[in-house]
Amino acid sequence: MxxxxxxxxxxxxxxxxxxxxxxxxxxxxxxxxxxxxxxxxxxxxxxxxxxxxNSLAKSLRTGKSNIIGLMVEDISNPFFASIARLIEDRAYEKGYRIIYCSTDNDTGKTQDLITMFRDRHVDGYIMAPPSNIDDDVRSLLKSGSPVVLFDRYLPEVETDYVVVDNQFSTYNATRHLIEQGYSKIAFITFSSQQSQMMDRVTGYKNAMKEAKLKTFIKEVDFNRNEELIIEPIHAYLKKNPTIDAVLFGTDHMGTCGLKVINQLGLKVPDDIAVVSFDDYDVFKLHSPPVTAIAQPIETIADNIITLLLKKLDNGNAQTMQKITLSTNLNIRNSSKQVVKAV
Amino acid sequence: MxxxxxxxxxxxxxxxxxxxxxxxxxxxxxxxxxxxxxxxxxxxxxxxxxxxxNSLAKSLRTGKSNIIGLMVEDISNPFFASIARLIEDRAYEKGYRIIYCSTDNDTGKTQDLITMFRDRHVDGYIMAPPSNIDDDVRSLLKSGSPVVLFDRYLPEVETDYVVVDNQFSTYNATRHLIEQGYSKIAFITFSSQQSQMMDRVTGYKNAMKEAKLKTFIKEVDFNRNEELIIEPIHAYLKKNPTIDAVLFGTDHMGTCGLKVINQLGLKVPDDIAVVSFDDYDVFKLHSPPVTAIAQPIETIADNIITLLLKKLDNGNAQTMQKITLSTNLNIRNSSKQVVKAV
Incomplete structure (x- = not known):
C-alpha cells in the first residue's frame, strides 16, 4: 500500500x-x-x-457531503425498490449519491439509522416514516437538515412530503367494482395506523356506504413469513364464501391473495373479482391480468428529489410543500362484469 | 436547537x-x-x-464503524433486492448496519461509490462486481478492508466470493427440456462478459452439444427501457418459428420473454416451453406456472455475511473462501412434455 x-x-x-x-x-x-x-x-x-x-475530511470542513440518506420500509418490496432506484438515478445525475436502508417500520431501528446517517454527514433525508418517529424528524429539521417524507406523512409534523391520493384511489376502485355488478366486496389489507393505510380503508368504506353496501374488512398483521399472511386470508375467504370481489390494500397483499385464490381453486373473475393497490409484473402477467391502482412511480421519484435538492440549494427556510399525486386505475380482466346464472 | x-x-x-x-x-x-x-x-x-x-468521531479514533457497504447491480431487480434485504437483516442481528447502492454495472460509478464508502469508514464491502473493477478491489484488499464478492467473481482477483453453480444449472435445465422431448431449444440472455453469464451460456451449449442439437443463442443488450429488451426478443422469436422451447438467462429476461410470448399469442407449453433462471412470484403465479432455476437466496445471504464477519473479527489475513452453491430446478407446467400432432 x-x-x-x-x-x-x-x-x-x-x-x-x-x-x-x-x-x-x-x-x-x-x-x-x-x-x-x-x-x-x-x-x-x-x-x-x-x-x-479525502471527501469525508472535506465534508467535515465544508459541511456538505453530497450524500442523501434514503430510508424505505422494505427494500425487497417492488414498490420501494423501484422508487429507490429512480431516486438514486435522478440524484446521481445531479451529483448526489444515495445510501439507503430498510426501516422495517421499526421506530428503534429507524432512530438508529438516522444517527448513523447524521454521523456520516448526509446532506438530507428521504424517508417513508414509521410511526412514533415525529420527534426525531422534528429534531433533524431543527438542526437544519432537509427531510422529505414519501408514501405516508406524519400528521403532527410540518414537513415536505410526496404522497398519492390514497383515499380517492380506493374509493374509485371500489366504485369500479360496484359498477361492474359486484356487491359483496371485501377489503383485505395490513393492519396499520399509518396515514396511507388509514386513507385506503376510508376510501373503500365511503364507496360502500354511498352504495348502501355492507363492508367486509379483513386486517392482517404484517409478518416477514409469507405463510403467516396467506393463512389468515385463506381462513377469511373460506369463512365468507359469499364475497364476490376483493380489493387488496398493497401489492404484497395482492400477491399473497392471488396465491390463496389459486389454493382455493377459485376462478377470477367468475368466482371472485380482484383489484389490488400498486401495479407490477405479477399483476400484468397474471391470467387473467389483474386490475390495479398504479402509483406514478417516476413522478413520485422526480418530485421527491426535486423537493430535496431545492431545499439543499436554497437552505431550509422555505415554505413546506405537500404534494399529493393522483393514481391510475388500470382496468383489466380480473374485475370485468360477469353475467351470473340466476 | x-x-x-x-x-x-x-x-x-x-x-x-x-x-x-x-x-x-x-x-x-x-x-x-x-x-x-x-x-x-x-x-x-x-x-x-x-x-x-459522535460515532463518526469514534470510528475515526477506533477505525471501526460497524457499517458494511453493499453494492448490487440494480436494487430494483427482485434477486438483488431480496439478497440485499436478507444481508441487511443478518448484519443487523450481529450489530452491523448496511448501506447500499446500485452500481448499474458501471465501472466508473462503482469506483465513485467505493470512494464514498471508504471515506465514510465502512468496515467491509460486499459487491456484485462490474467488469474492470479488479484494481479497485485489489486496492481495498491491500488497505486491509475485507471484500466479499457475490453473484459473479473476478477471475484475476484473489478474494472471497459466494456464487451458484451457473454452468451446471443451465446444463441441467437444458437437459430437462431435451428429456421432455424439445429439440429446438433457444437460450435468450443478456450479452455480458461477466463470469456468471458466461457460465450460463456454457452450460446450455454443453447440454445441446452432448445431445447433438443445434444451438439457438440470442444475446440482447441490457437497457433500462424495457421496450428495448422486448423488441429484439420479439423479432428473434418471430424470425425463428421452429423454436419449441426457450431458456431465459435471468429473471428480468424471463419476464420480458413472457410478455413477448403473450404478444405473439403463443401458448405455453404447447407452442413454446419456457424455463427461466431465477425464481420469483411472476413465475410462480403465471398460468401455467413457469419452471425456474431457483437460487438459494437465504443461503447465499447467510454465507456472504458469515464470510465478511469472520474477516472483520479475525483480521483479513486468513485463507480466501470461494463458495459455490447449488441451485434447484423447480419444474412446473411451462416445460412439461407435450404430445404433438404428427
Whole structure:
C-alpha cells in the first residue's frame, strides 16, 4: 500500500503551513489575503503529486457531503425498490449519491439509522416514516437538515412530503367494482395506523356506504413469513364464501391473495373479482391480468428529489410543500362484469 | 436547537484536558495511568449530562464503524433486492448496519461509490462486481478492508466470493427440456462478459452439444427501457418459428420473454416451453406456472455475511473462501412434455 499524499506533505514540501494549503484548496485564498503567486505554486504541486482531498475530511470542513440518506420500509418490496432506484438515478445525475436502508417500520431501528446517517454527514433525508418517529424528524429539521417524507406523512409534523391520493384511489376502485355488478366486496389489507393505510380503508368504506353496501374488512398483521399472511386470508375467504370481489390494500397483499385464490381453486373473475393497490409484473402477467391502482412511480421519484435538492440549494427556510399525486386505475380482466346464472 | 455536549465541555467542567477525557472514554485509562478516582468522576459526569460520543468521531479514533457497504447491480431487480434485504437483516442481528447502492454495472460509478464508502469508514464491502473493477478491489484488499464478492467473481482477483453453480444449472435445465422431448431449444440472455453469464451460456451449449442439437443463442443488450429488451426478443422469436422451447438467462429476461410470448399469442407449453433462471412470484403465479432455476437466496445471504464477519473479527489475513452453491430446478407446467400432432 502506497502512502496517500496529505495536506501536510504539500505544506512541508513548500515550507508553508498546513492551514495555508487548506485555505487555498478551499478557495479562501483571497479572503485570507494569500498571494496569487503562492496559490499558483500550491495548485501546481497538488497537480504534480496527484493529491486528492479525502471527501469525508472535506465534508467535515465544508459541511456538505453530497450524500442523501434514503430510508424505505422494505427494500425487497417492488414498490420501494423501484422508487429507490429512480431516486438514486435522478440524484446521481445531479451529483448526489444515495445510501439507503430498510426501516422495517421499526421506530428503534429507524432512530438508529438516522444517527448513523447524521454521523456520516448526509446532506438530507428521504424517508417513508414509521410511526412514533415525529420527534426525531422534528429534531433533524431543527438542526437544519432537509427531510422529505414519501408514501405516508406524519400528521403532527410540518414537513415536505410526496404522497398519492390514497383515499380517492380506493374509493374509485371500489366504485369500479360496484359498477361492474359486484356487491359483496371485501377489503383485505395490513393492519396499520399509518396515514396511507388509514386513507385506503376510508376510501373503500365511503364507496360502500354511498352504495348502501355492507363492508367486509379483513386486517392482517404484517409478518416477514409469507405463510403467516396467506393463512389468515385463506381462513377469511373460506369463512365468507359469499364475497364476490376483493380489493387488496398493497401489492404484497395482492400477491399473497392471488396465491390463496389459486389454493382455493377459485376462478377470477367468475368466482371472485380482484383489484389490488400498486401495479407490477405479477399483476400484468397474471391470467387473467389483474386490475390495479398504479402509483406514478417516476413522478413520485422526480418530485421527491426535486423537493430535496431545492431545499439543499436554497437552505431550509422555505415554505413546506405537500404534494399529493393522483393514481391510475388500470382496468383489466380480473374485475370485468360477469353475467351470473340466476 | 440545543447544543450537543462535547468532550471539551466535559473536560472544562472537570478542569482536566480533553485528551484525558478521551482516553477514559476509550478505555485507555489504565494504559495511560489515569487515577481510578478521576475515571469515576468523568464517567459520573458523562452519565449526568447524557453525553453521547459522535460515532463518526469514534470510528475515526477506533477505525471501526460497524457499517458494511453493499453494492448490487440494480436494487430494483427482485434477486438483488431480496439478497440485499436478507444481508441487511443478518448484519443487523450481529450489530452491523448496511448501506447500499446500485452500481448499474458501471465501472466508473462503482469506483465513485467505493470512494464514498471508504471515506465514510465502512468496515467491509460486499459487491456484485462490474467488469474492470479488479484494481479497485485489489486496492481495498491491500488497505486491509475485507471484500466479499457475490453473484459473479473476478477471475484475476484473489478474494472471497459466494456464487451458484451457473454452468451446471443451465446444463441441467437444458437437459430437462431435451428429456421432455424439445429439440429446438433457444437460450435468450443478456450479452455480458461477466463470469456468471458466461457460465450460463456454457452450460446450455454443453447440454445441446452432448445431445447433438443445434444451438439457438440470442444475446440482447441490457437497457433500462424495457421496450428495448422486448423488441429484439420479439423479432428473434418471430424470425425463428421452429423454436419449441426457450431458456431465459435471468429473471428480468424471463419476464420480458413472457410478455413477448403473450404478444405473439403463443401458448405455453404447447407452442413454446419456457424455463427461466431465477425464481420469483411472476413465475410462480403465471398460468401455467413457469419452471425456474431457483437460487438459494437465504443461503447465499447467510454465507456472504458469515464470510465478511469472520474477516472483520479475525483480521483479513486468513485463507480466501470461494463458495459455490447449488441451485434447484423447480419444474412446473411451462416445460412439461407435450404430445404433438404428427
Amino acid at each position: 502506497t502512502k496517500k499524499i496529505s495536506i501536510v506533505d504539500i505544506a512541508n514540501t513548500l515550507n508553508i503551513s498546513k492551514t495555508t494549503v487548506s485555505f487555498i484548496l478551499n478557495g479562501r485564498a483571497q479572503e485570507k489575503r494569500i498571494s496569487e503567486e503562492l496559490v499558483e505554486r500550491v495548485l501546481k504541486l497538488v497537480k504534480e503529486v496527484g493529491y486528492k482531498p | 440545543t447544543k450537543k455536549i462535547s468532550i471539551v465541555d466535559i473536560a472544562n467542567t472537570l478542569n482536566i484536558s480533553k485528551t484525558t477525557v478521551s482516553f477514559i472514554l476509550n478505555g485507555r485509562a489504565q494504559e495511560k495511568r489515569i487515577s481510578e478516582e478521576l475515571v469515576e468522576r468523568v464517567l459520573k459526569l458523562v452519565k449526568e449530562v447524557g453525553y453521547k460520543p
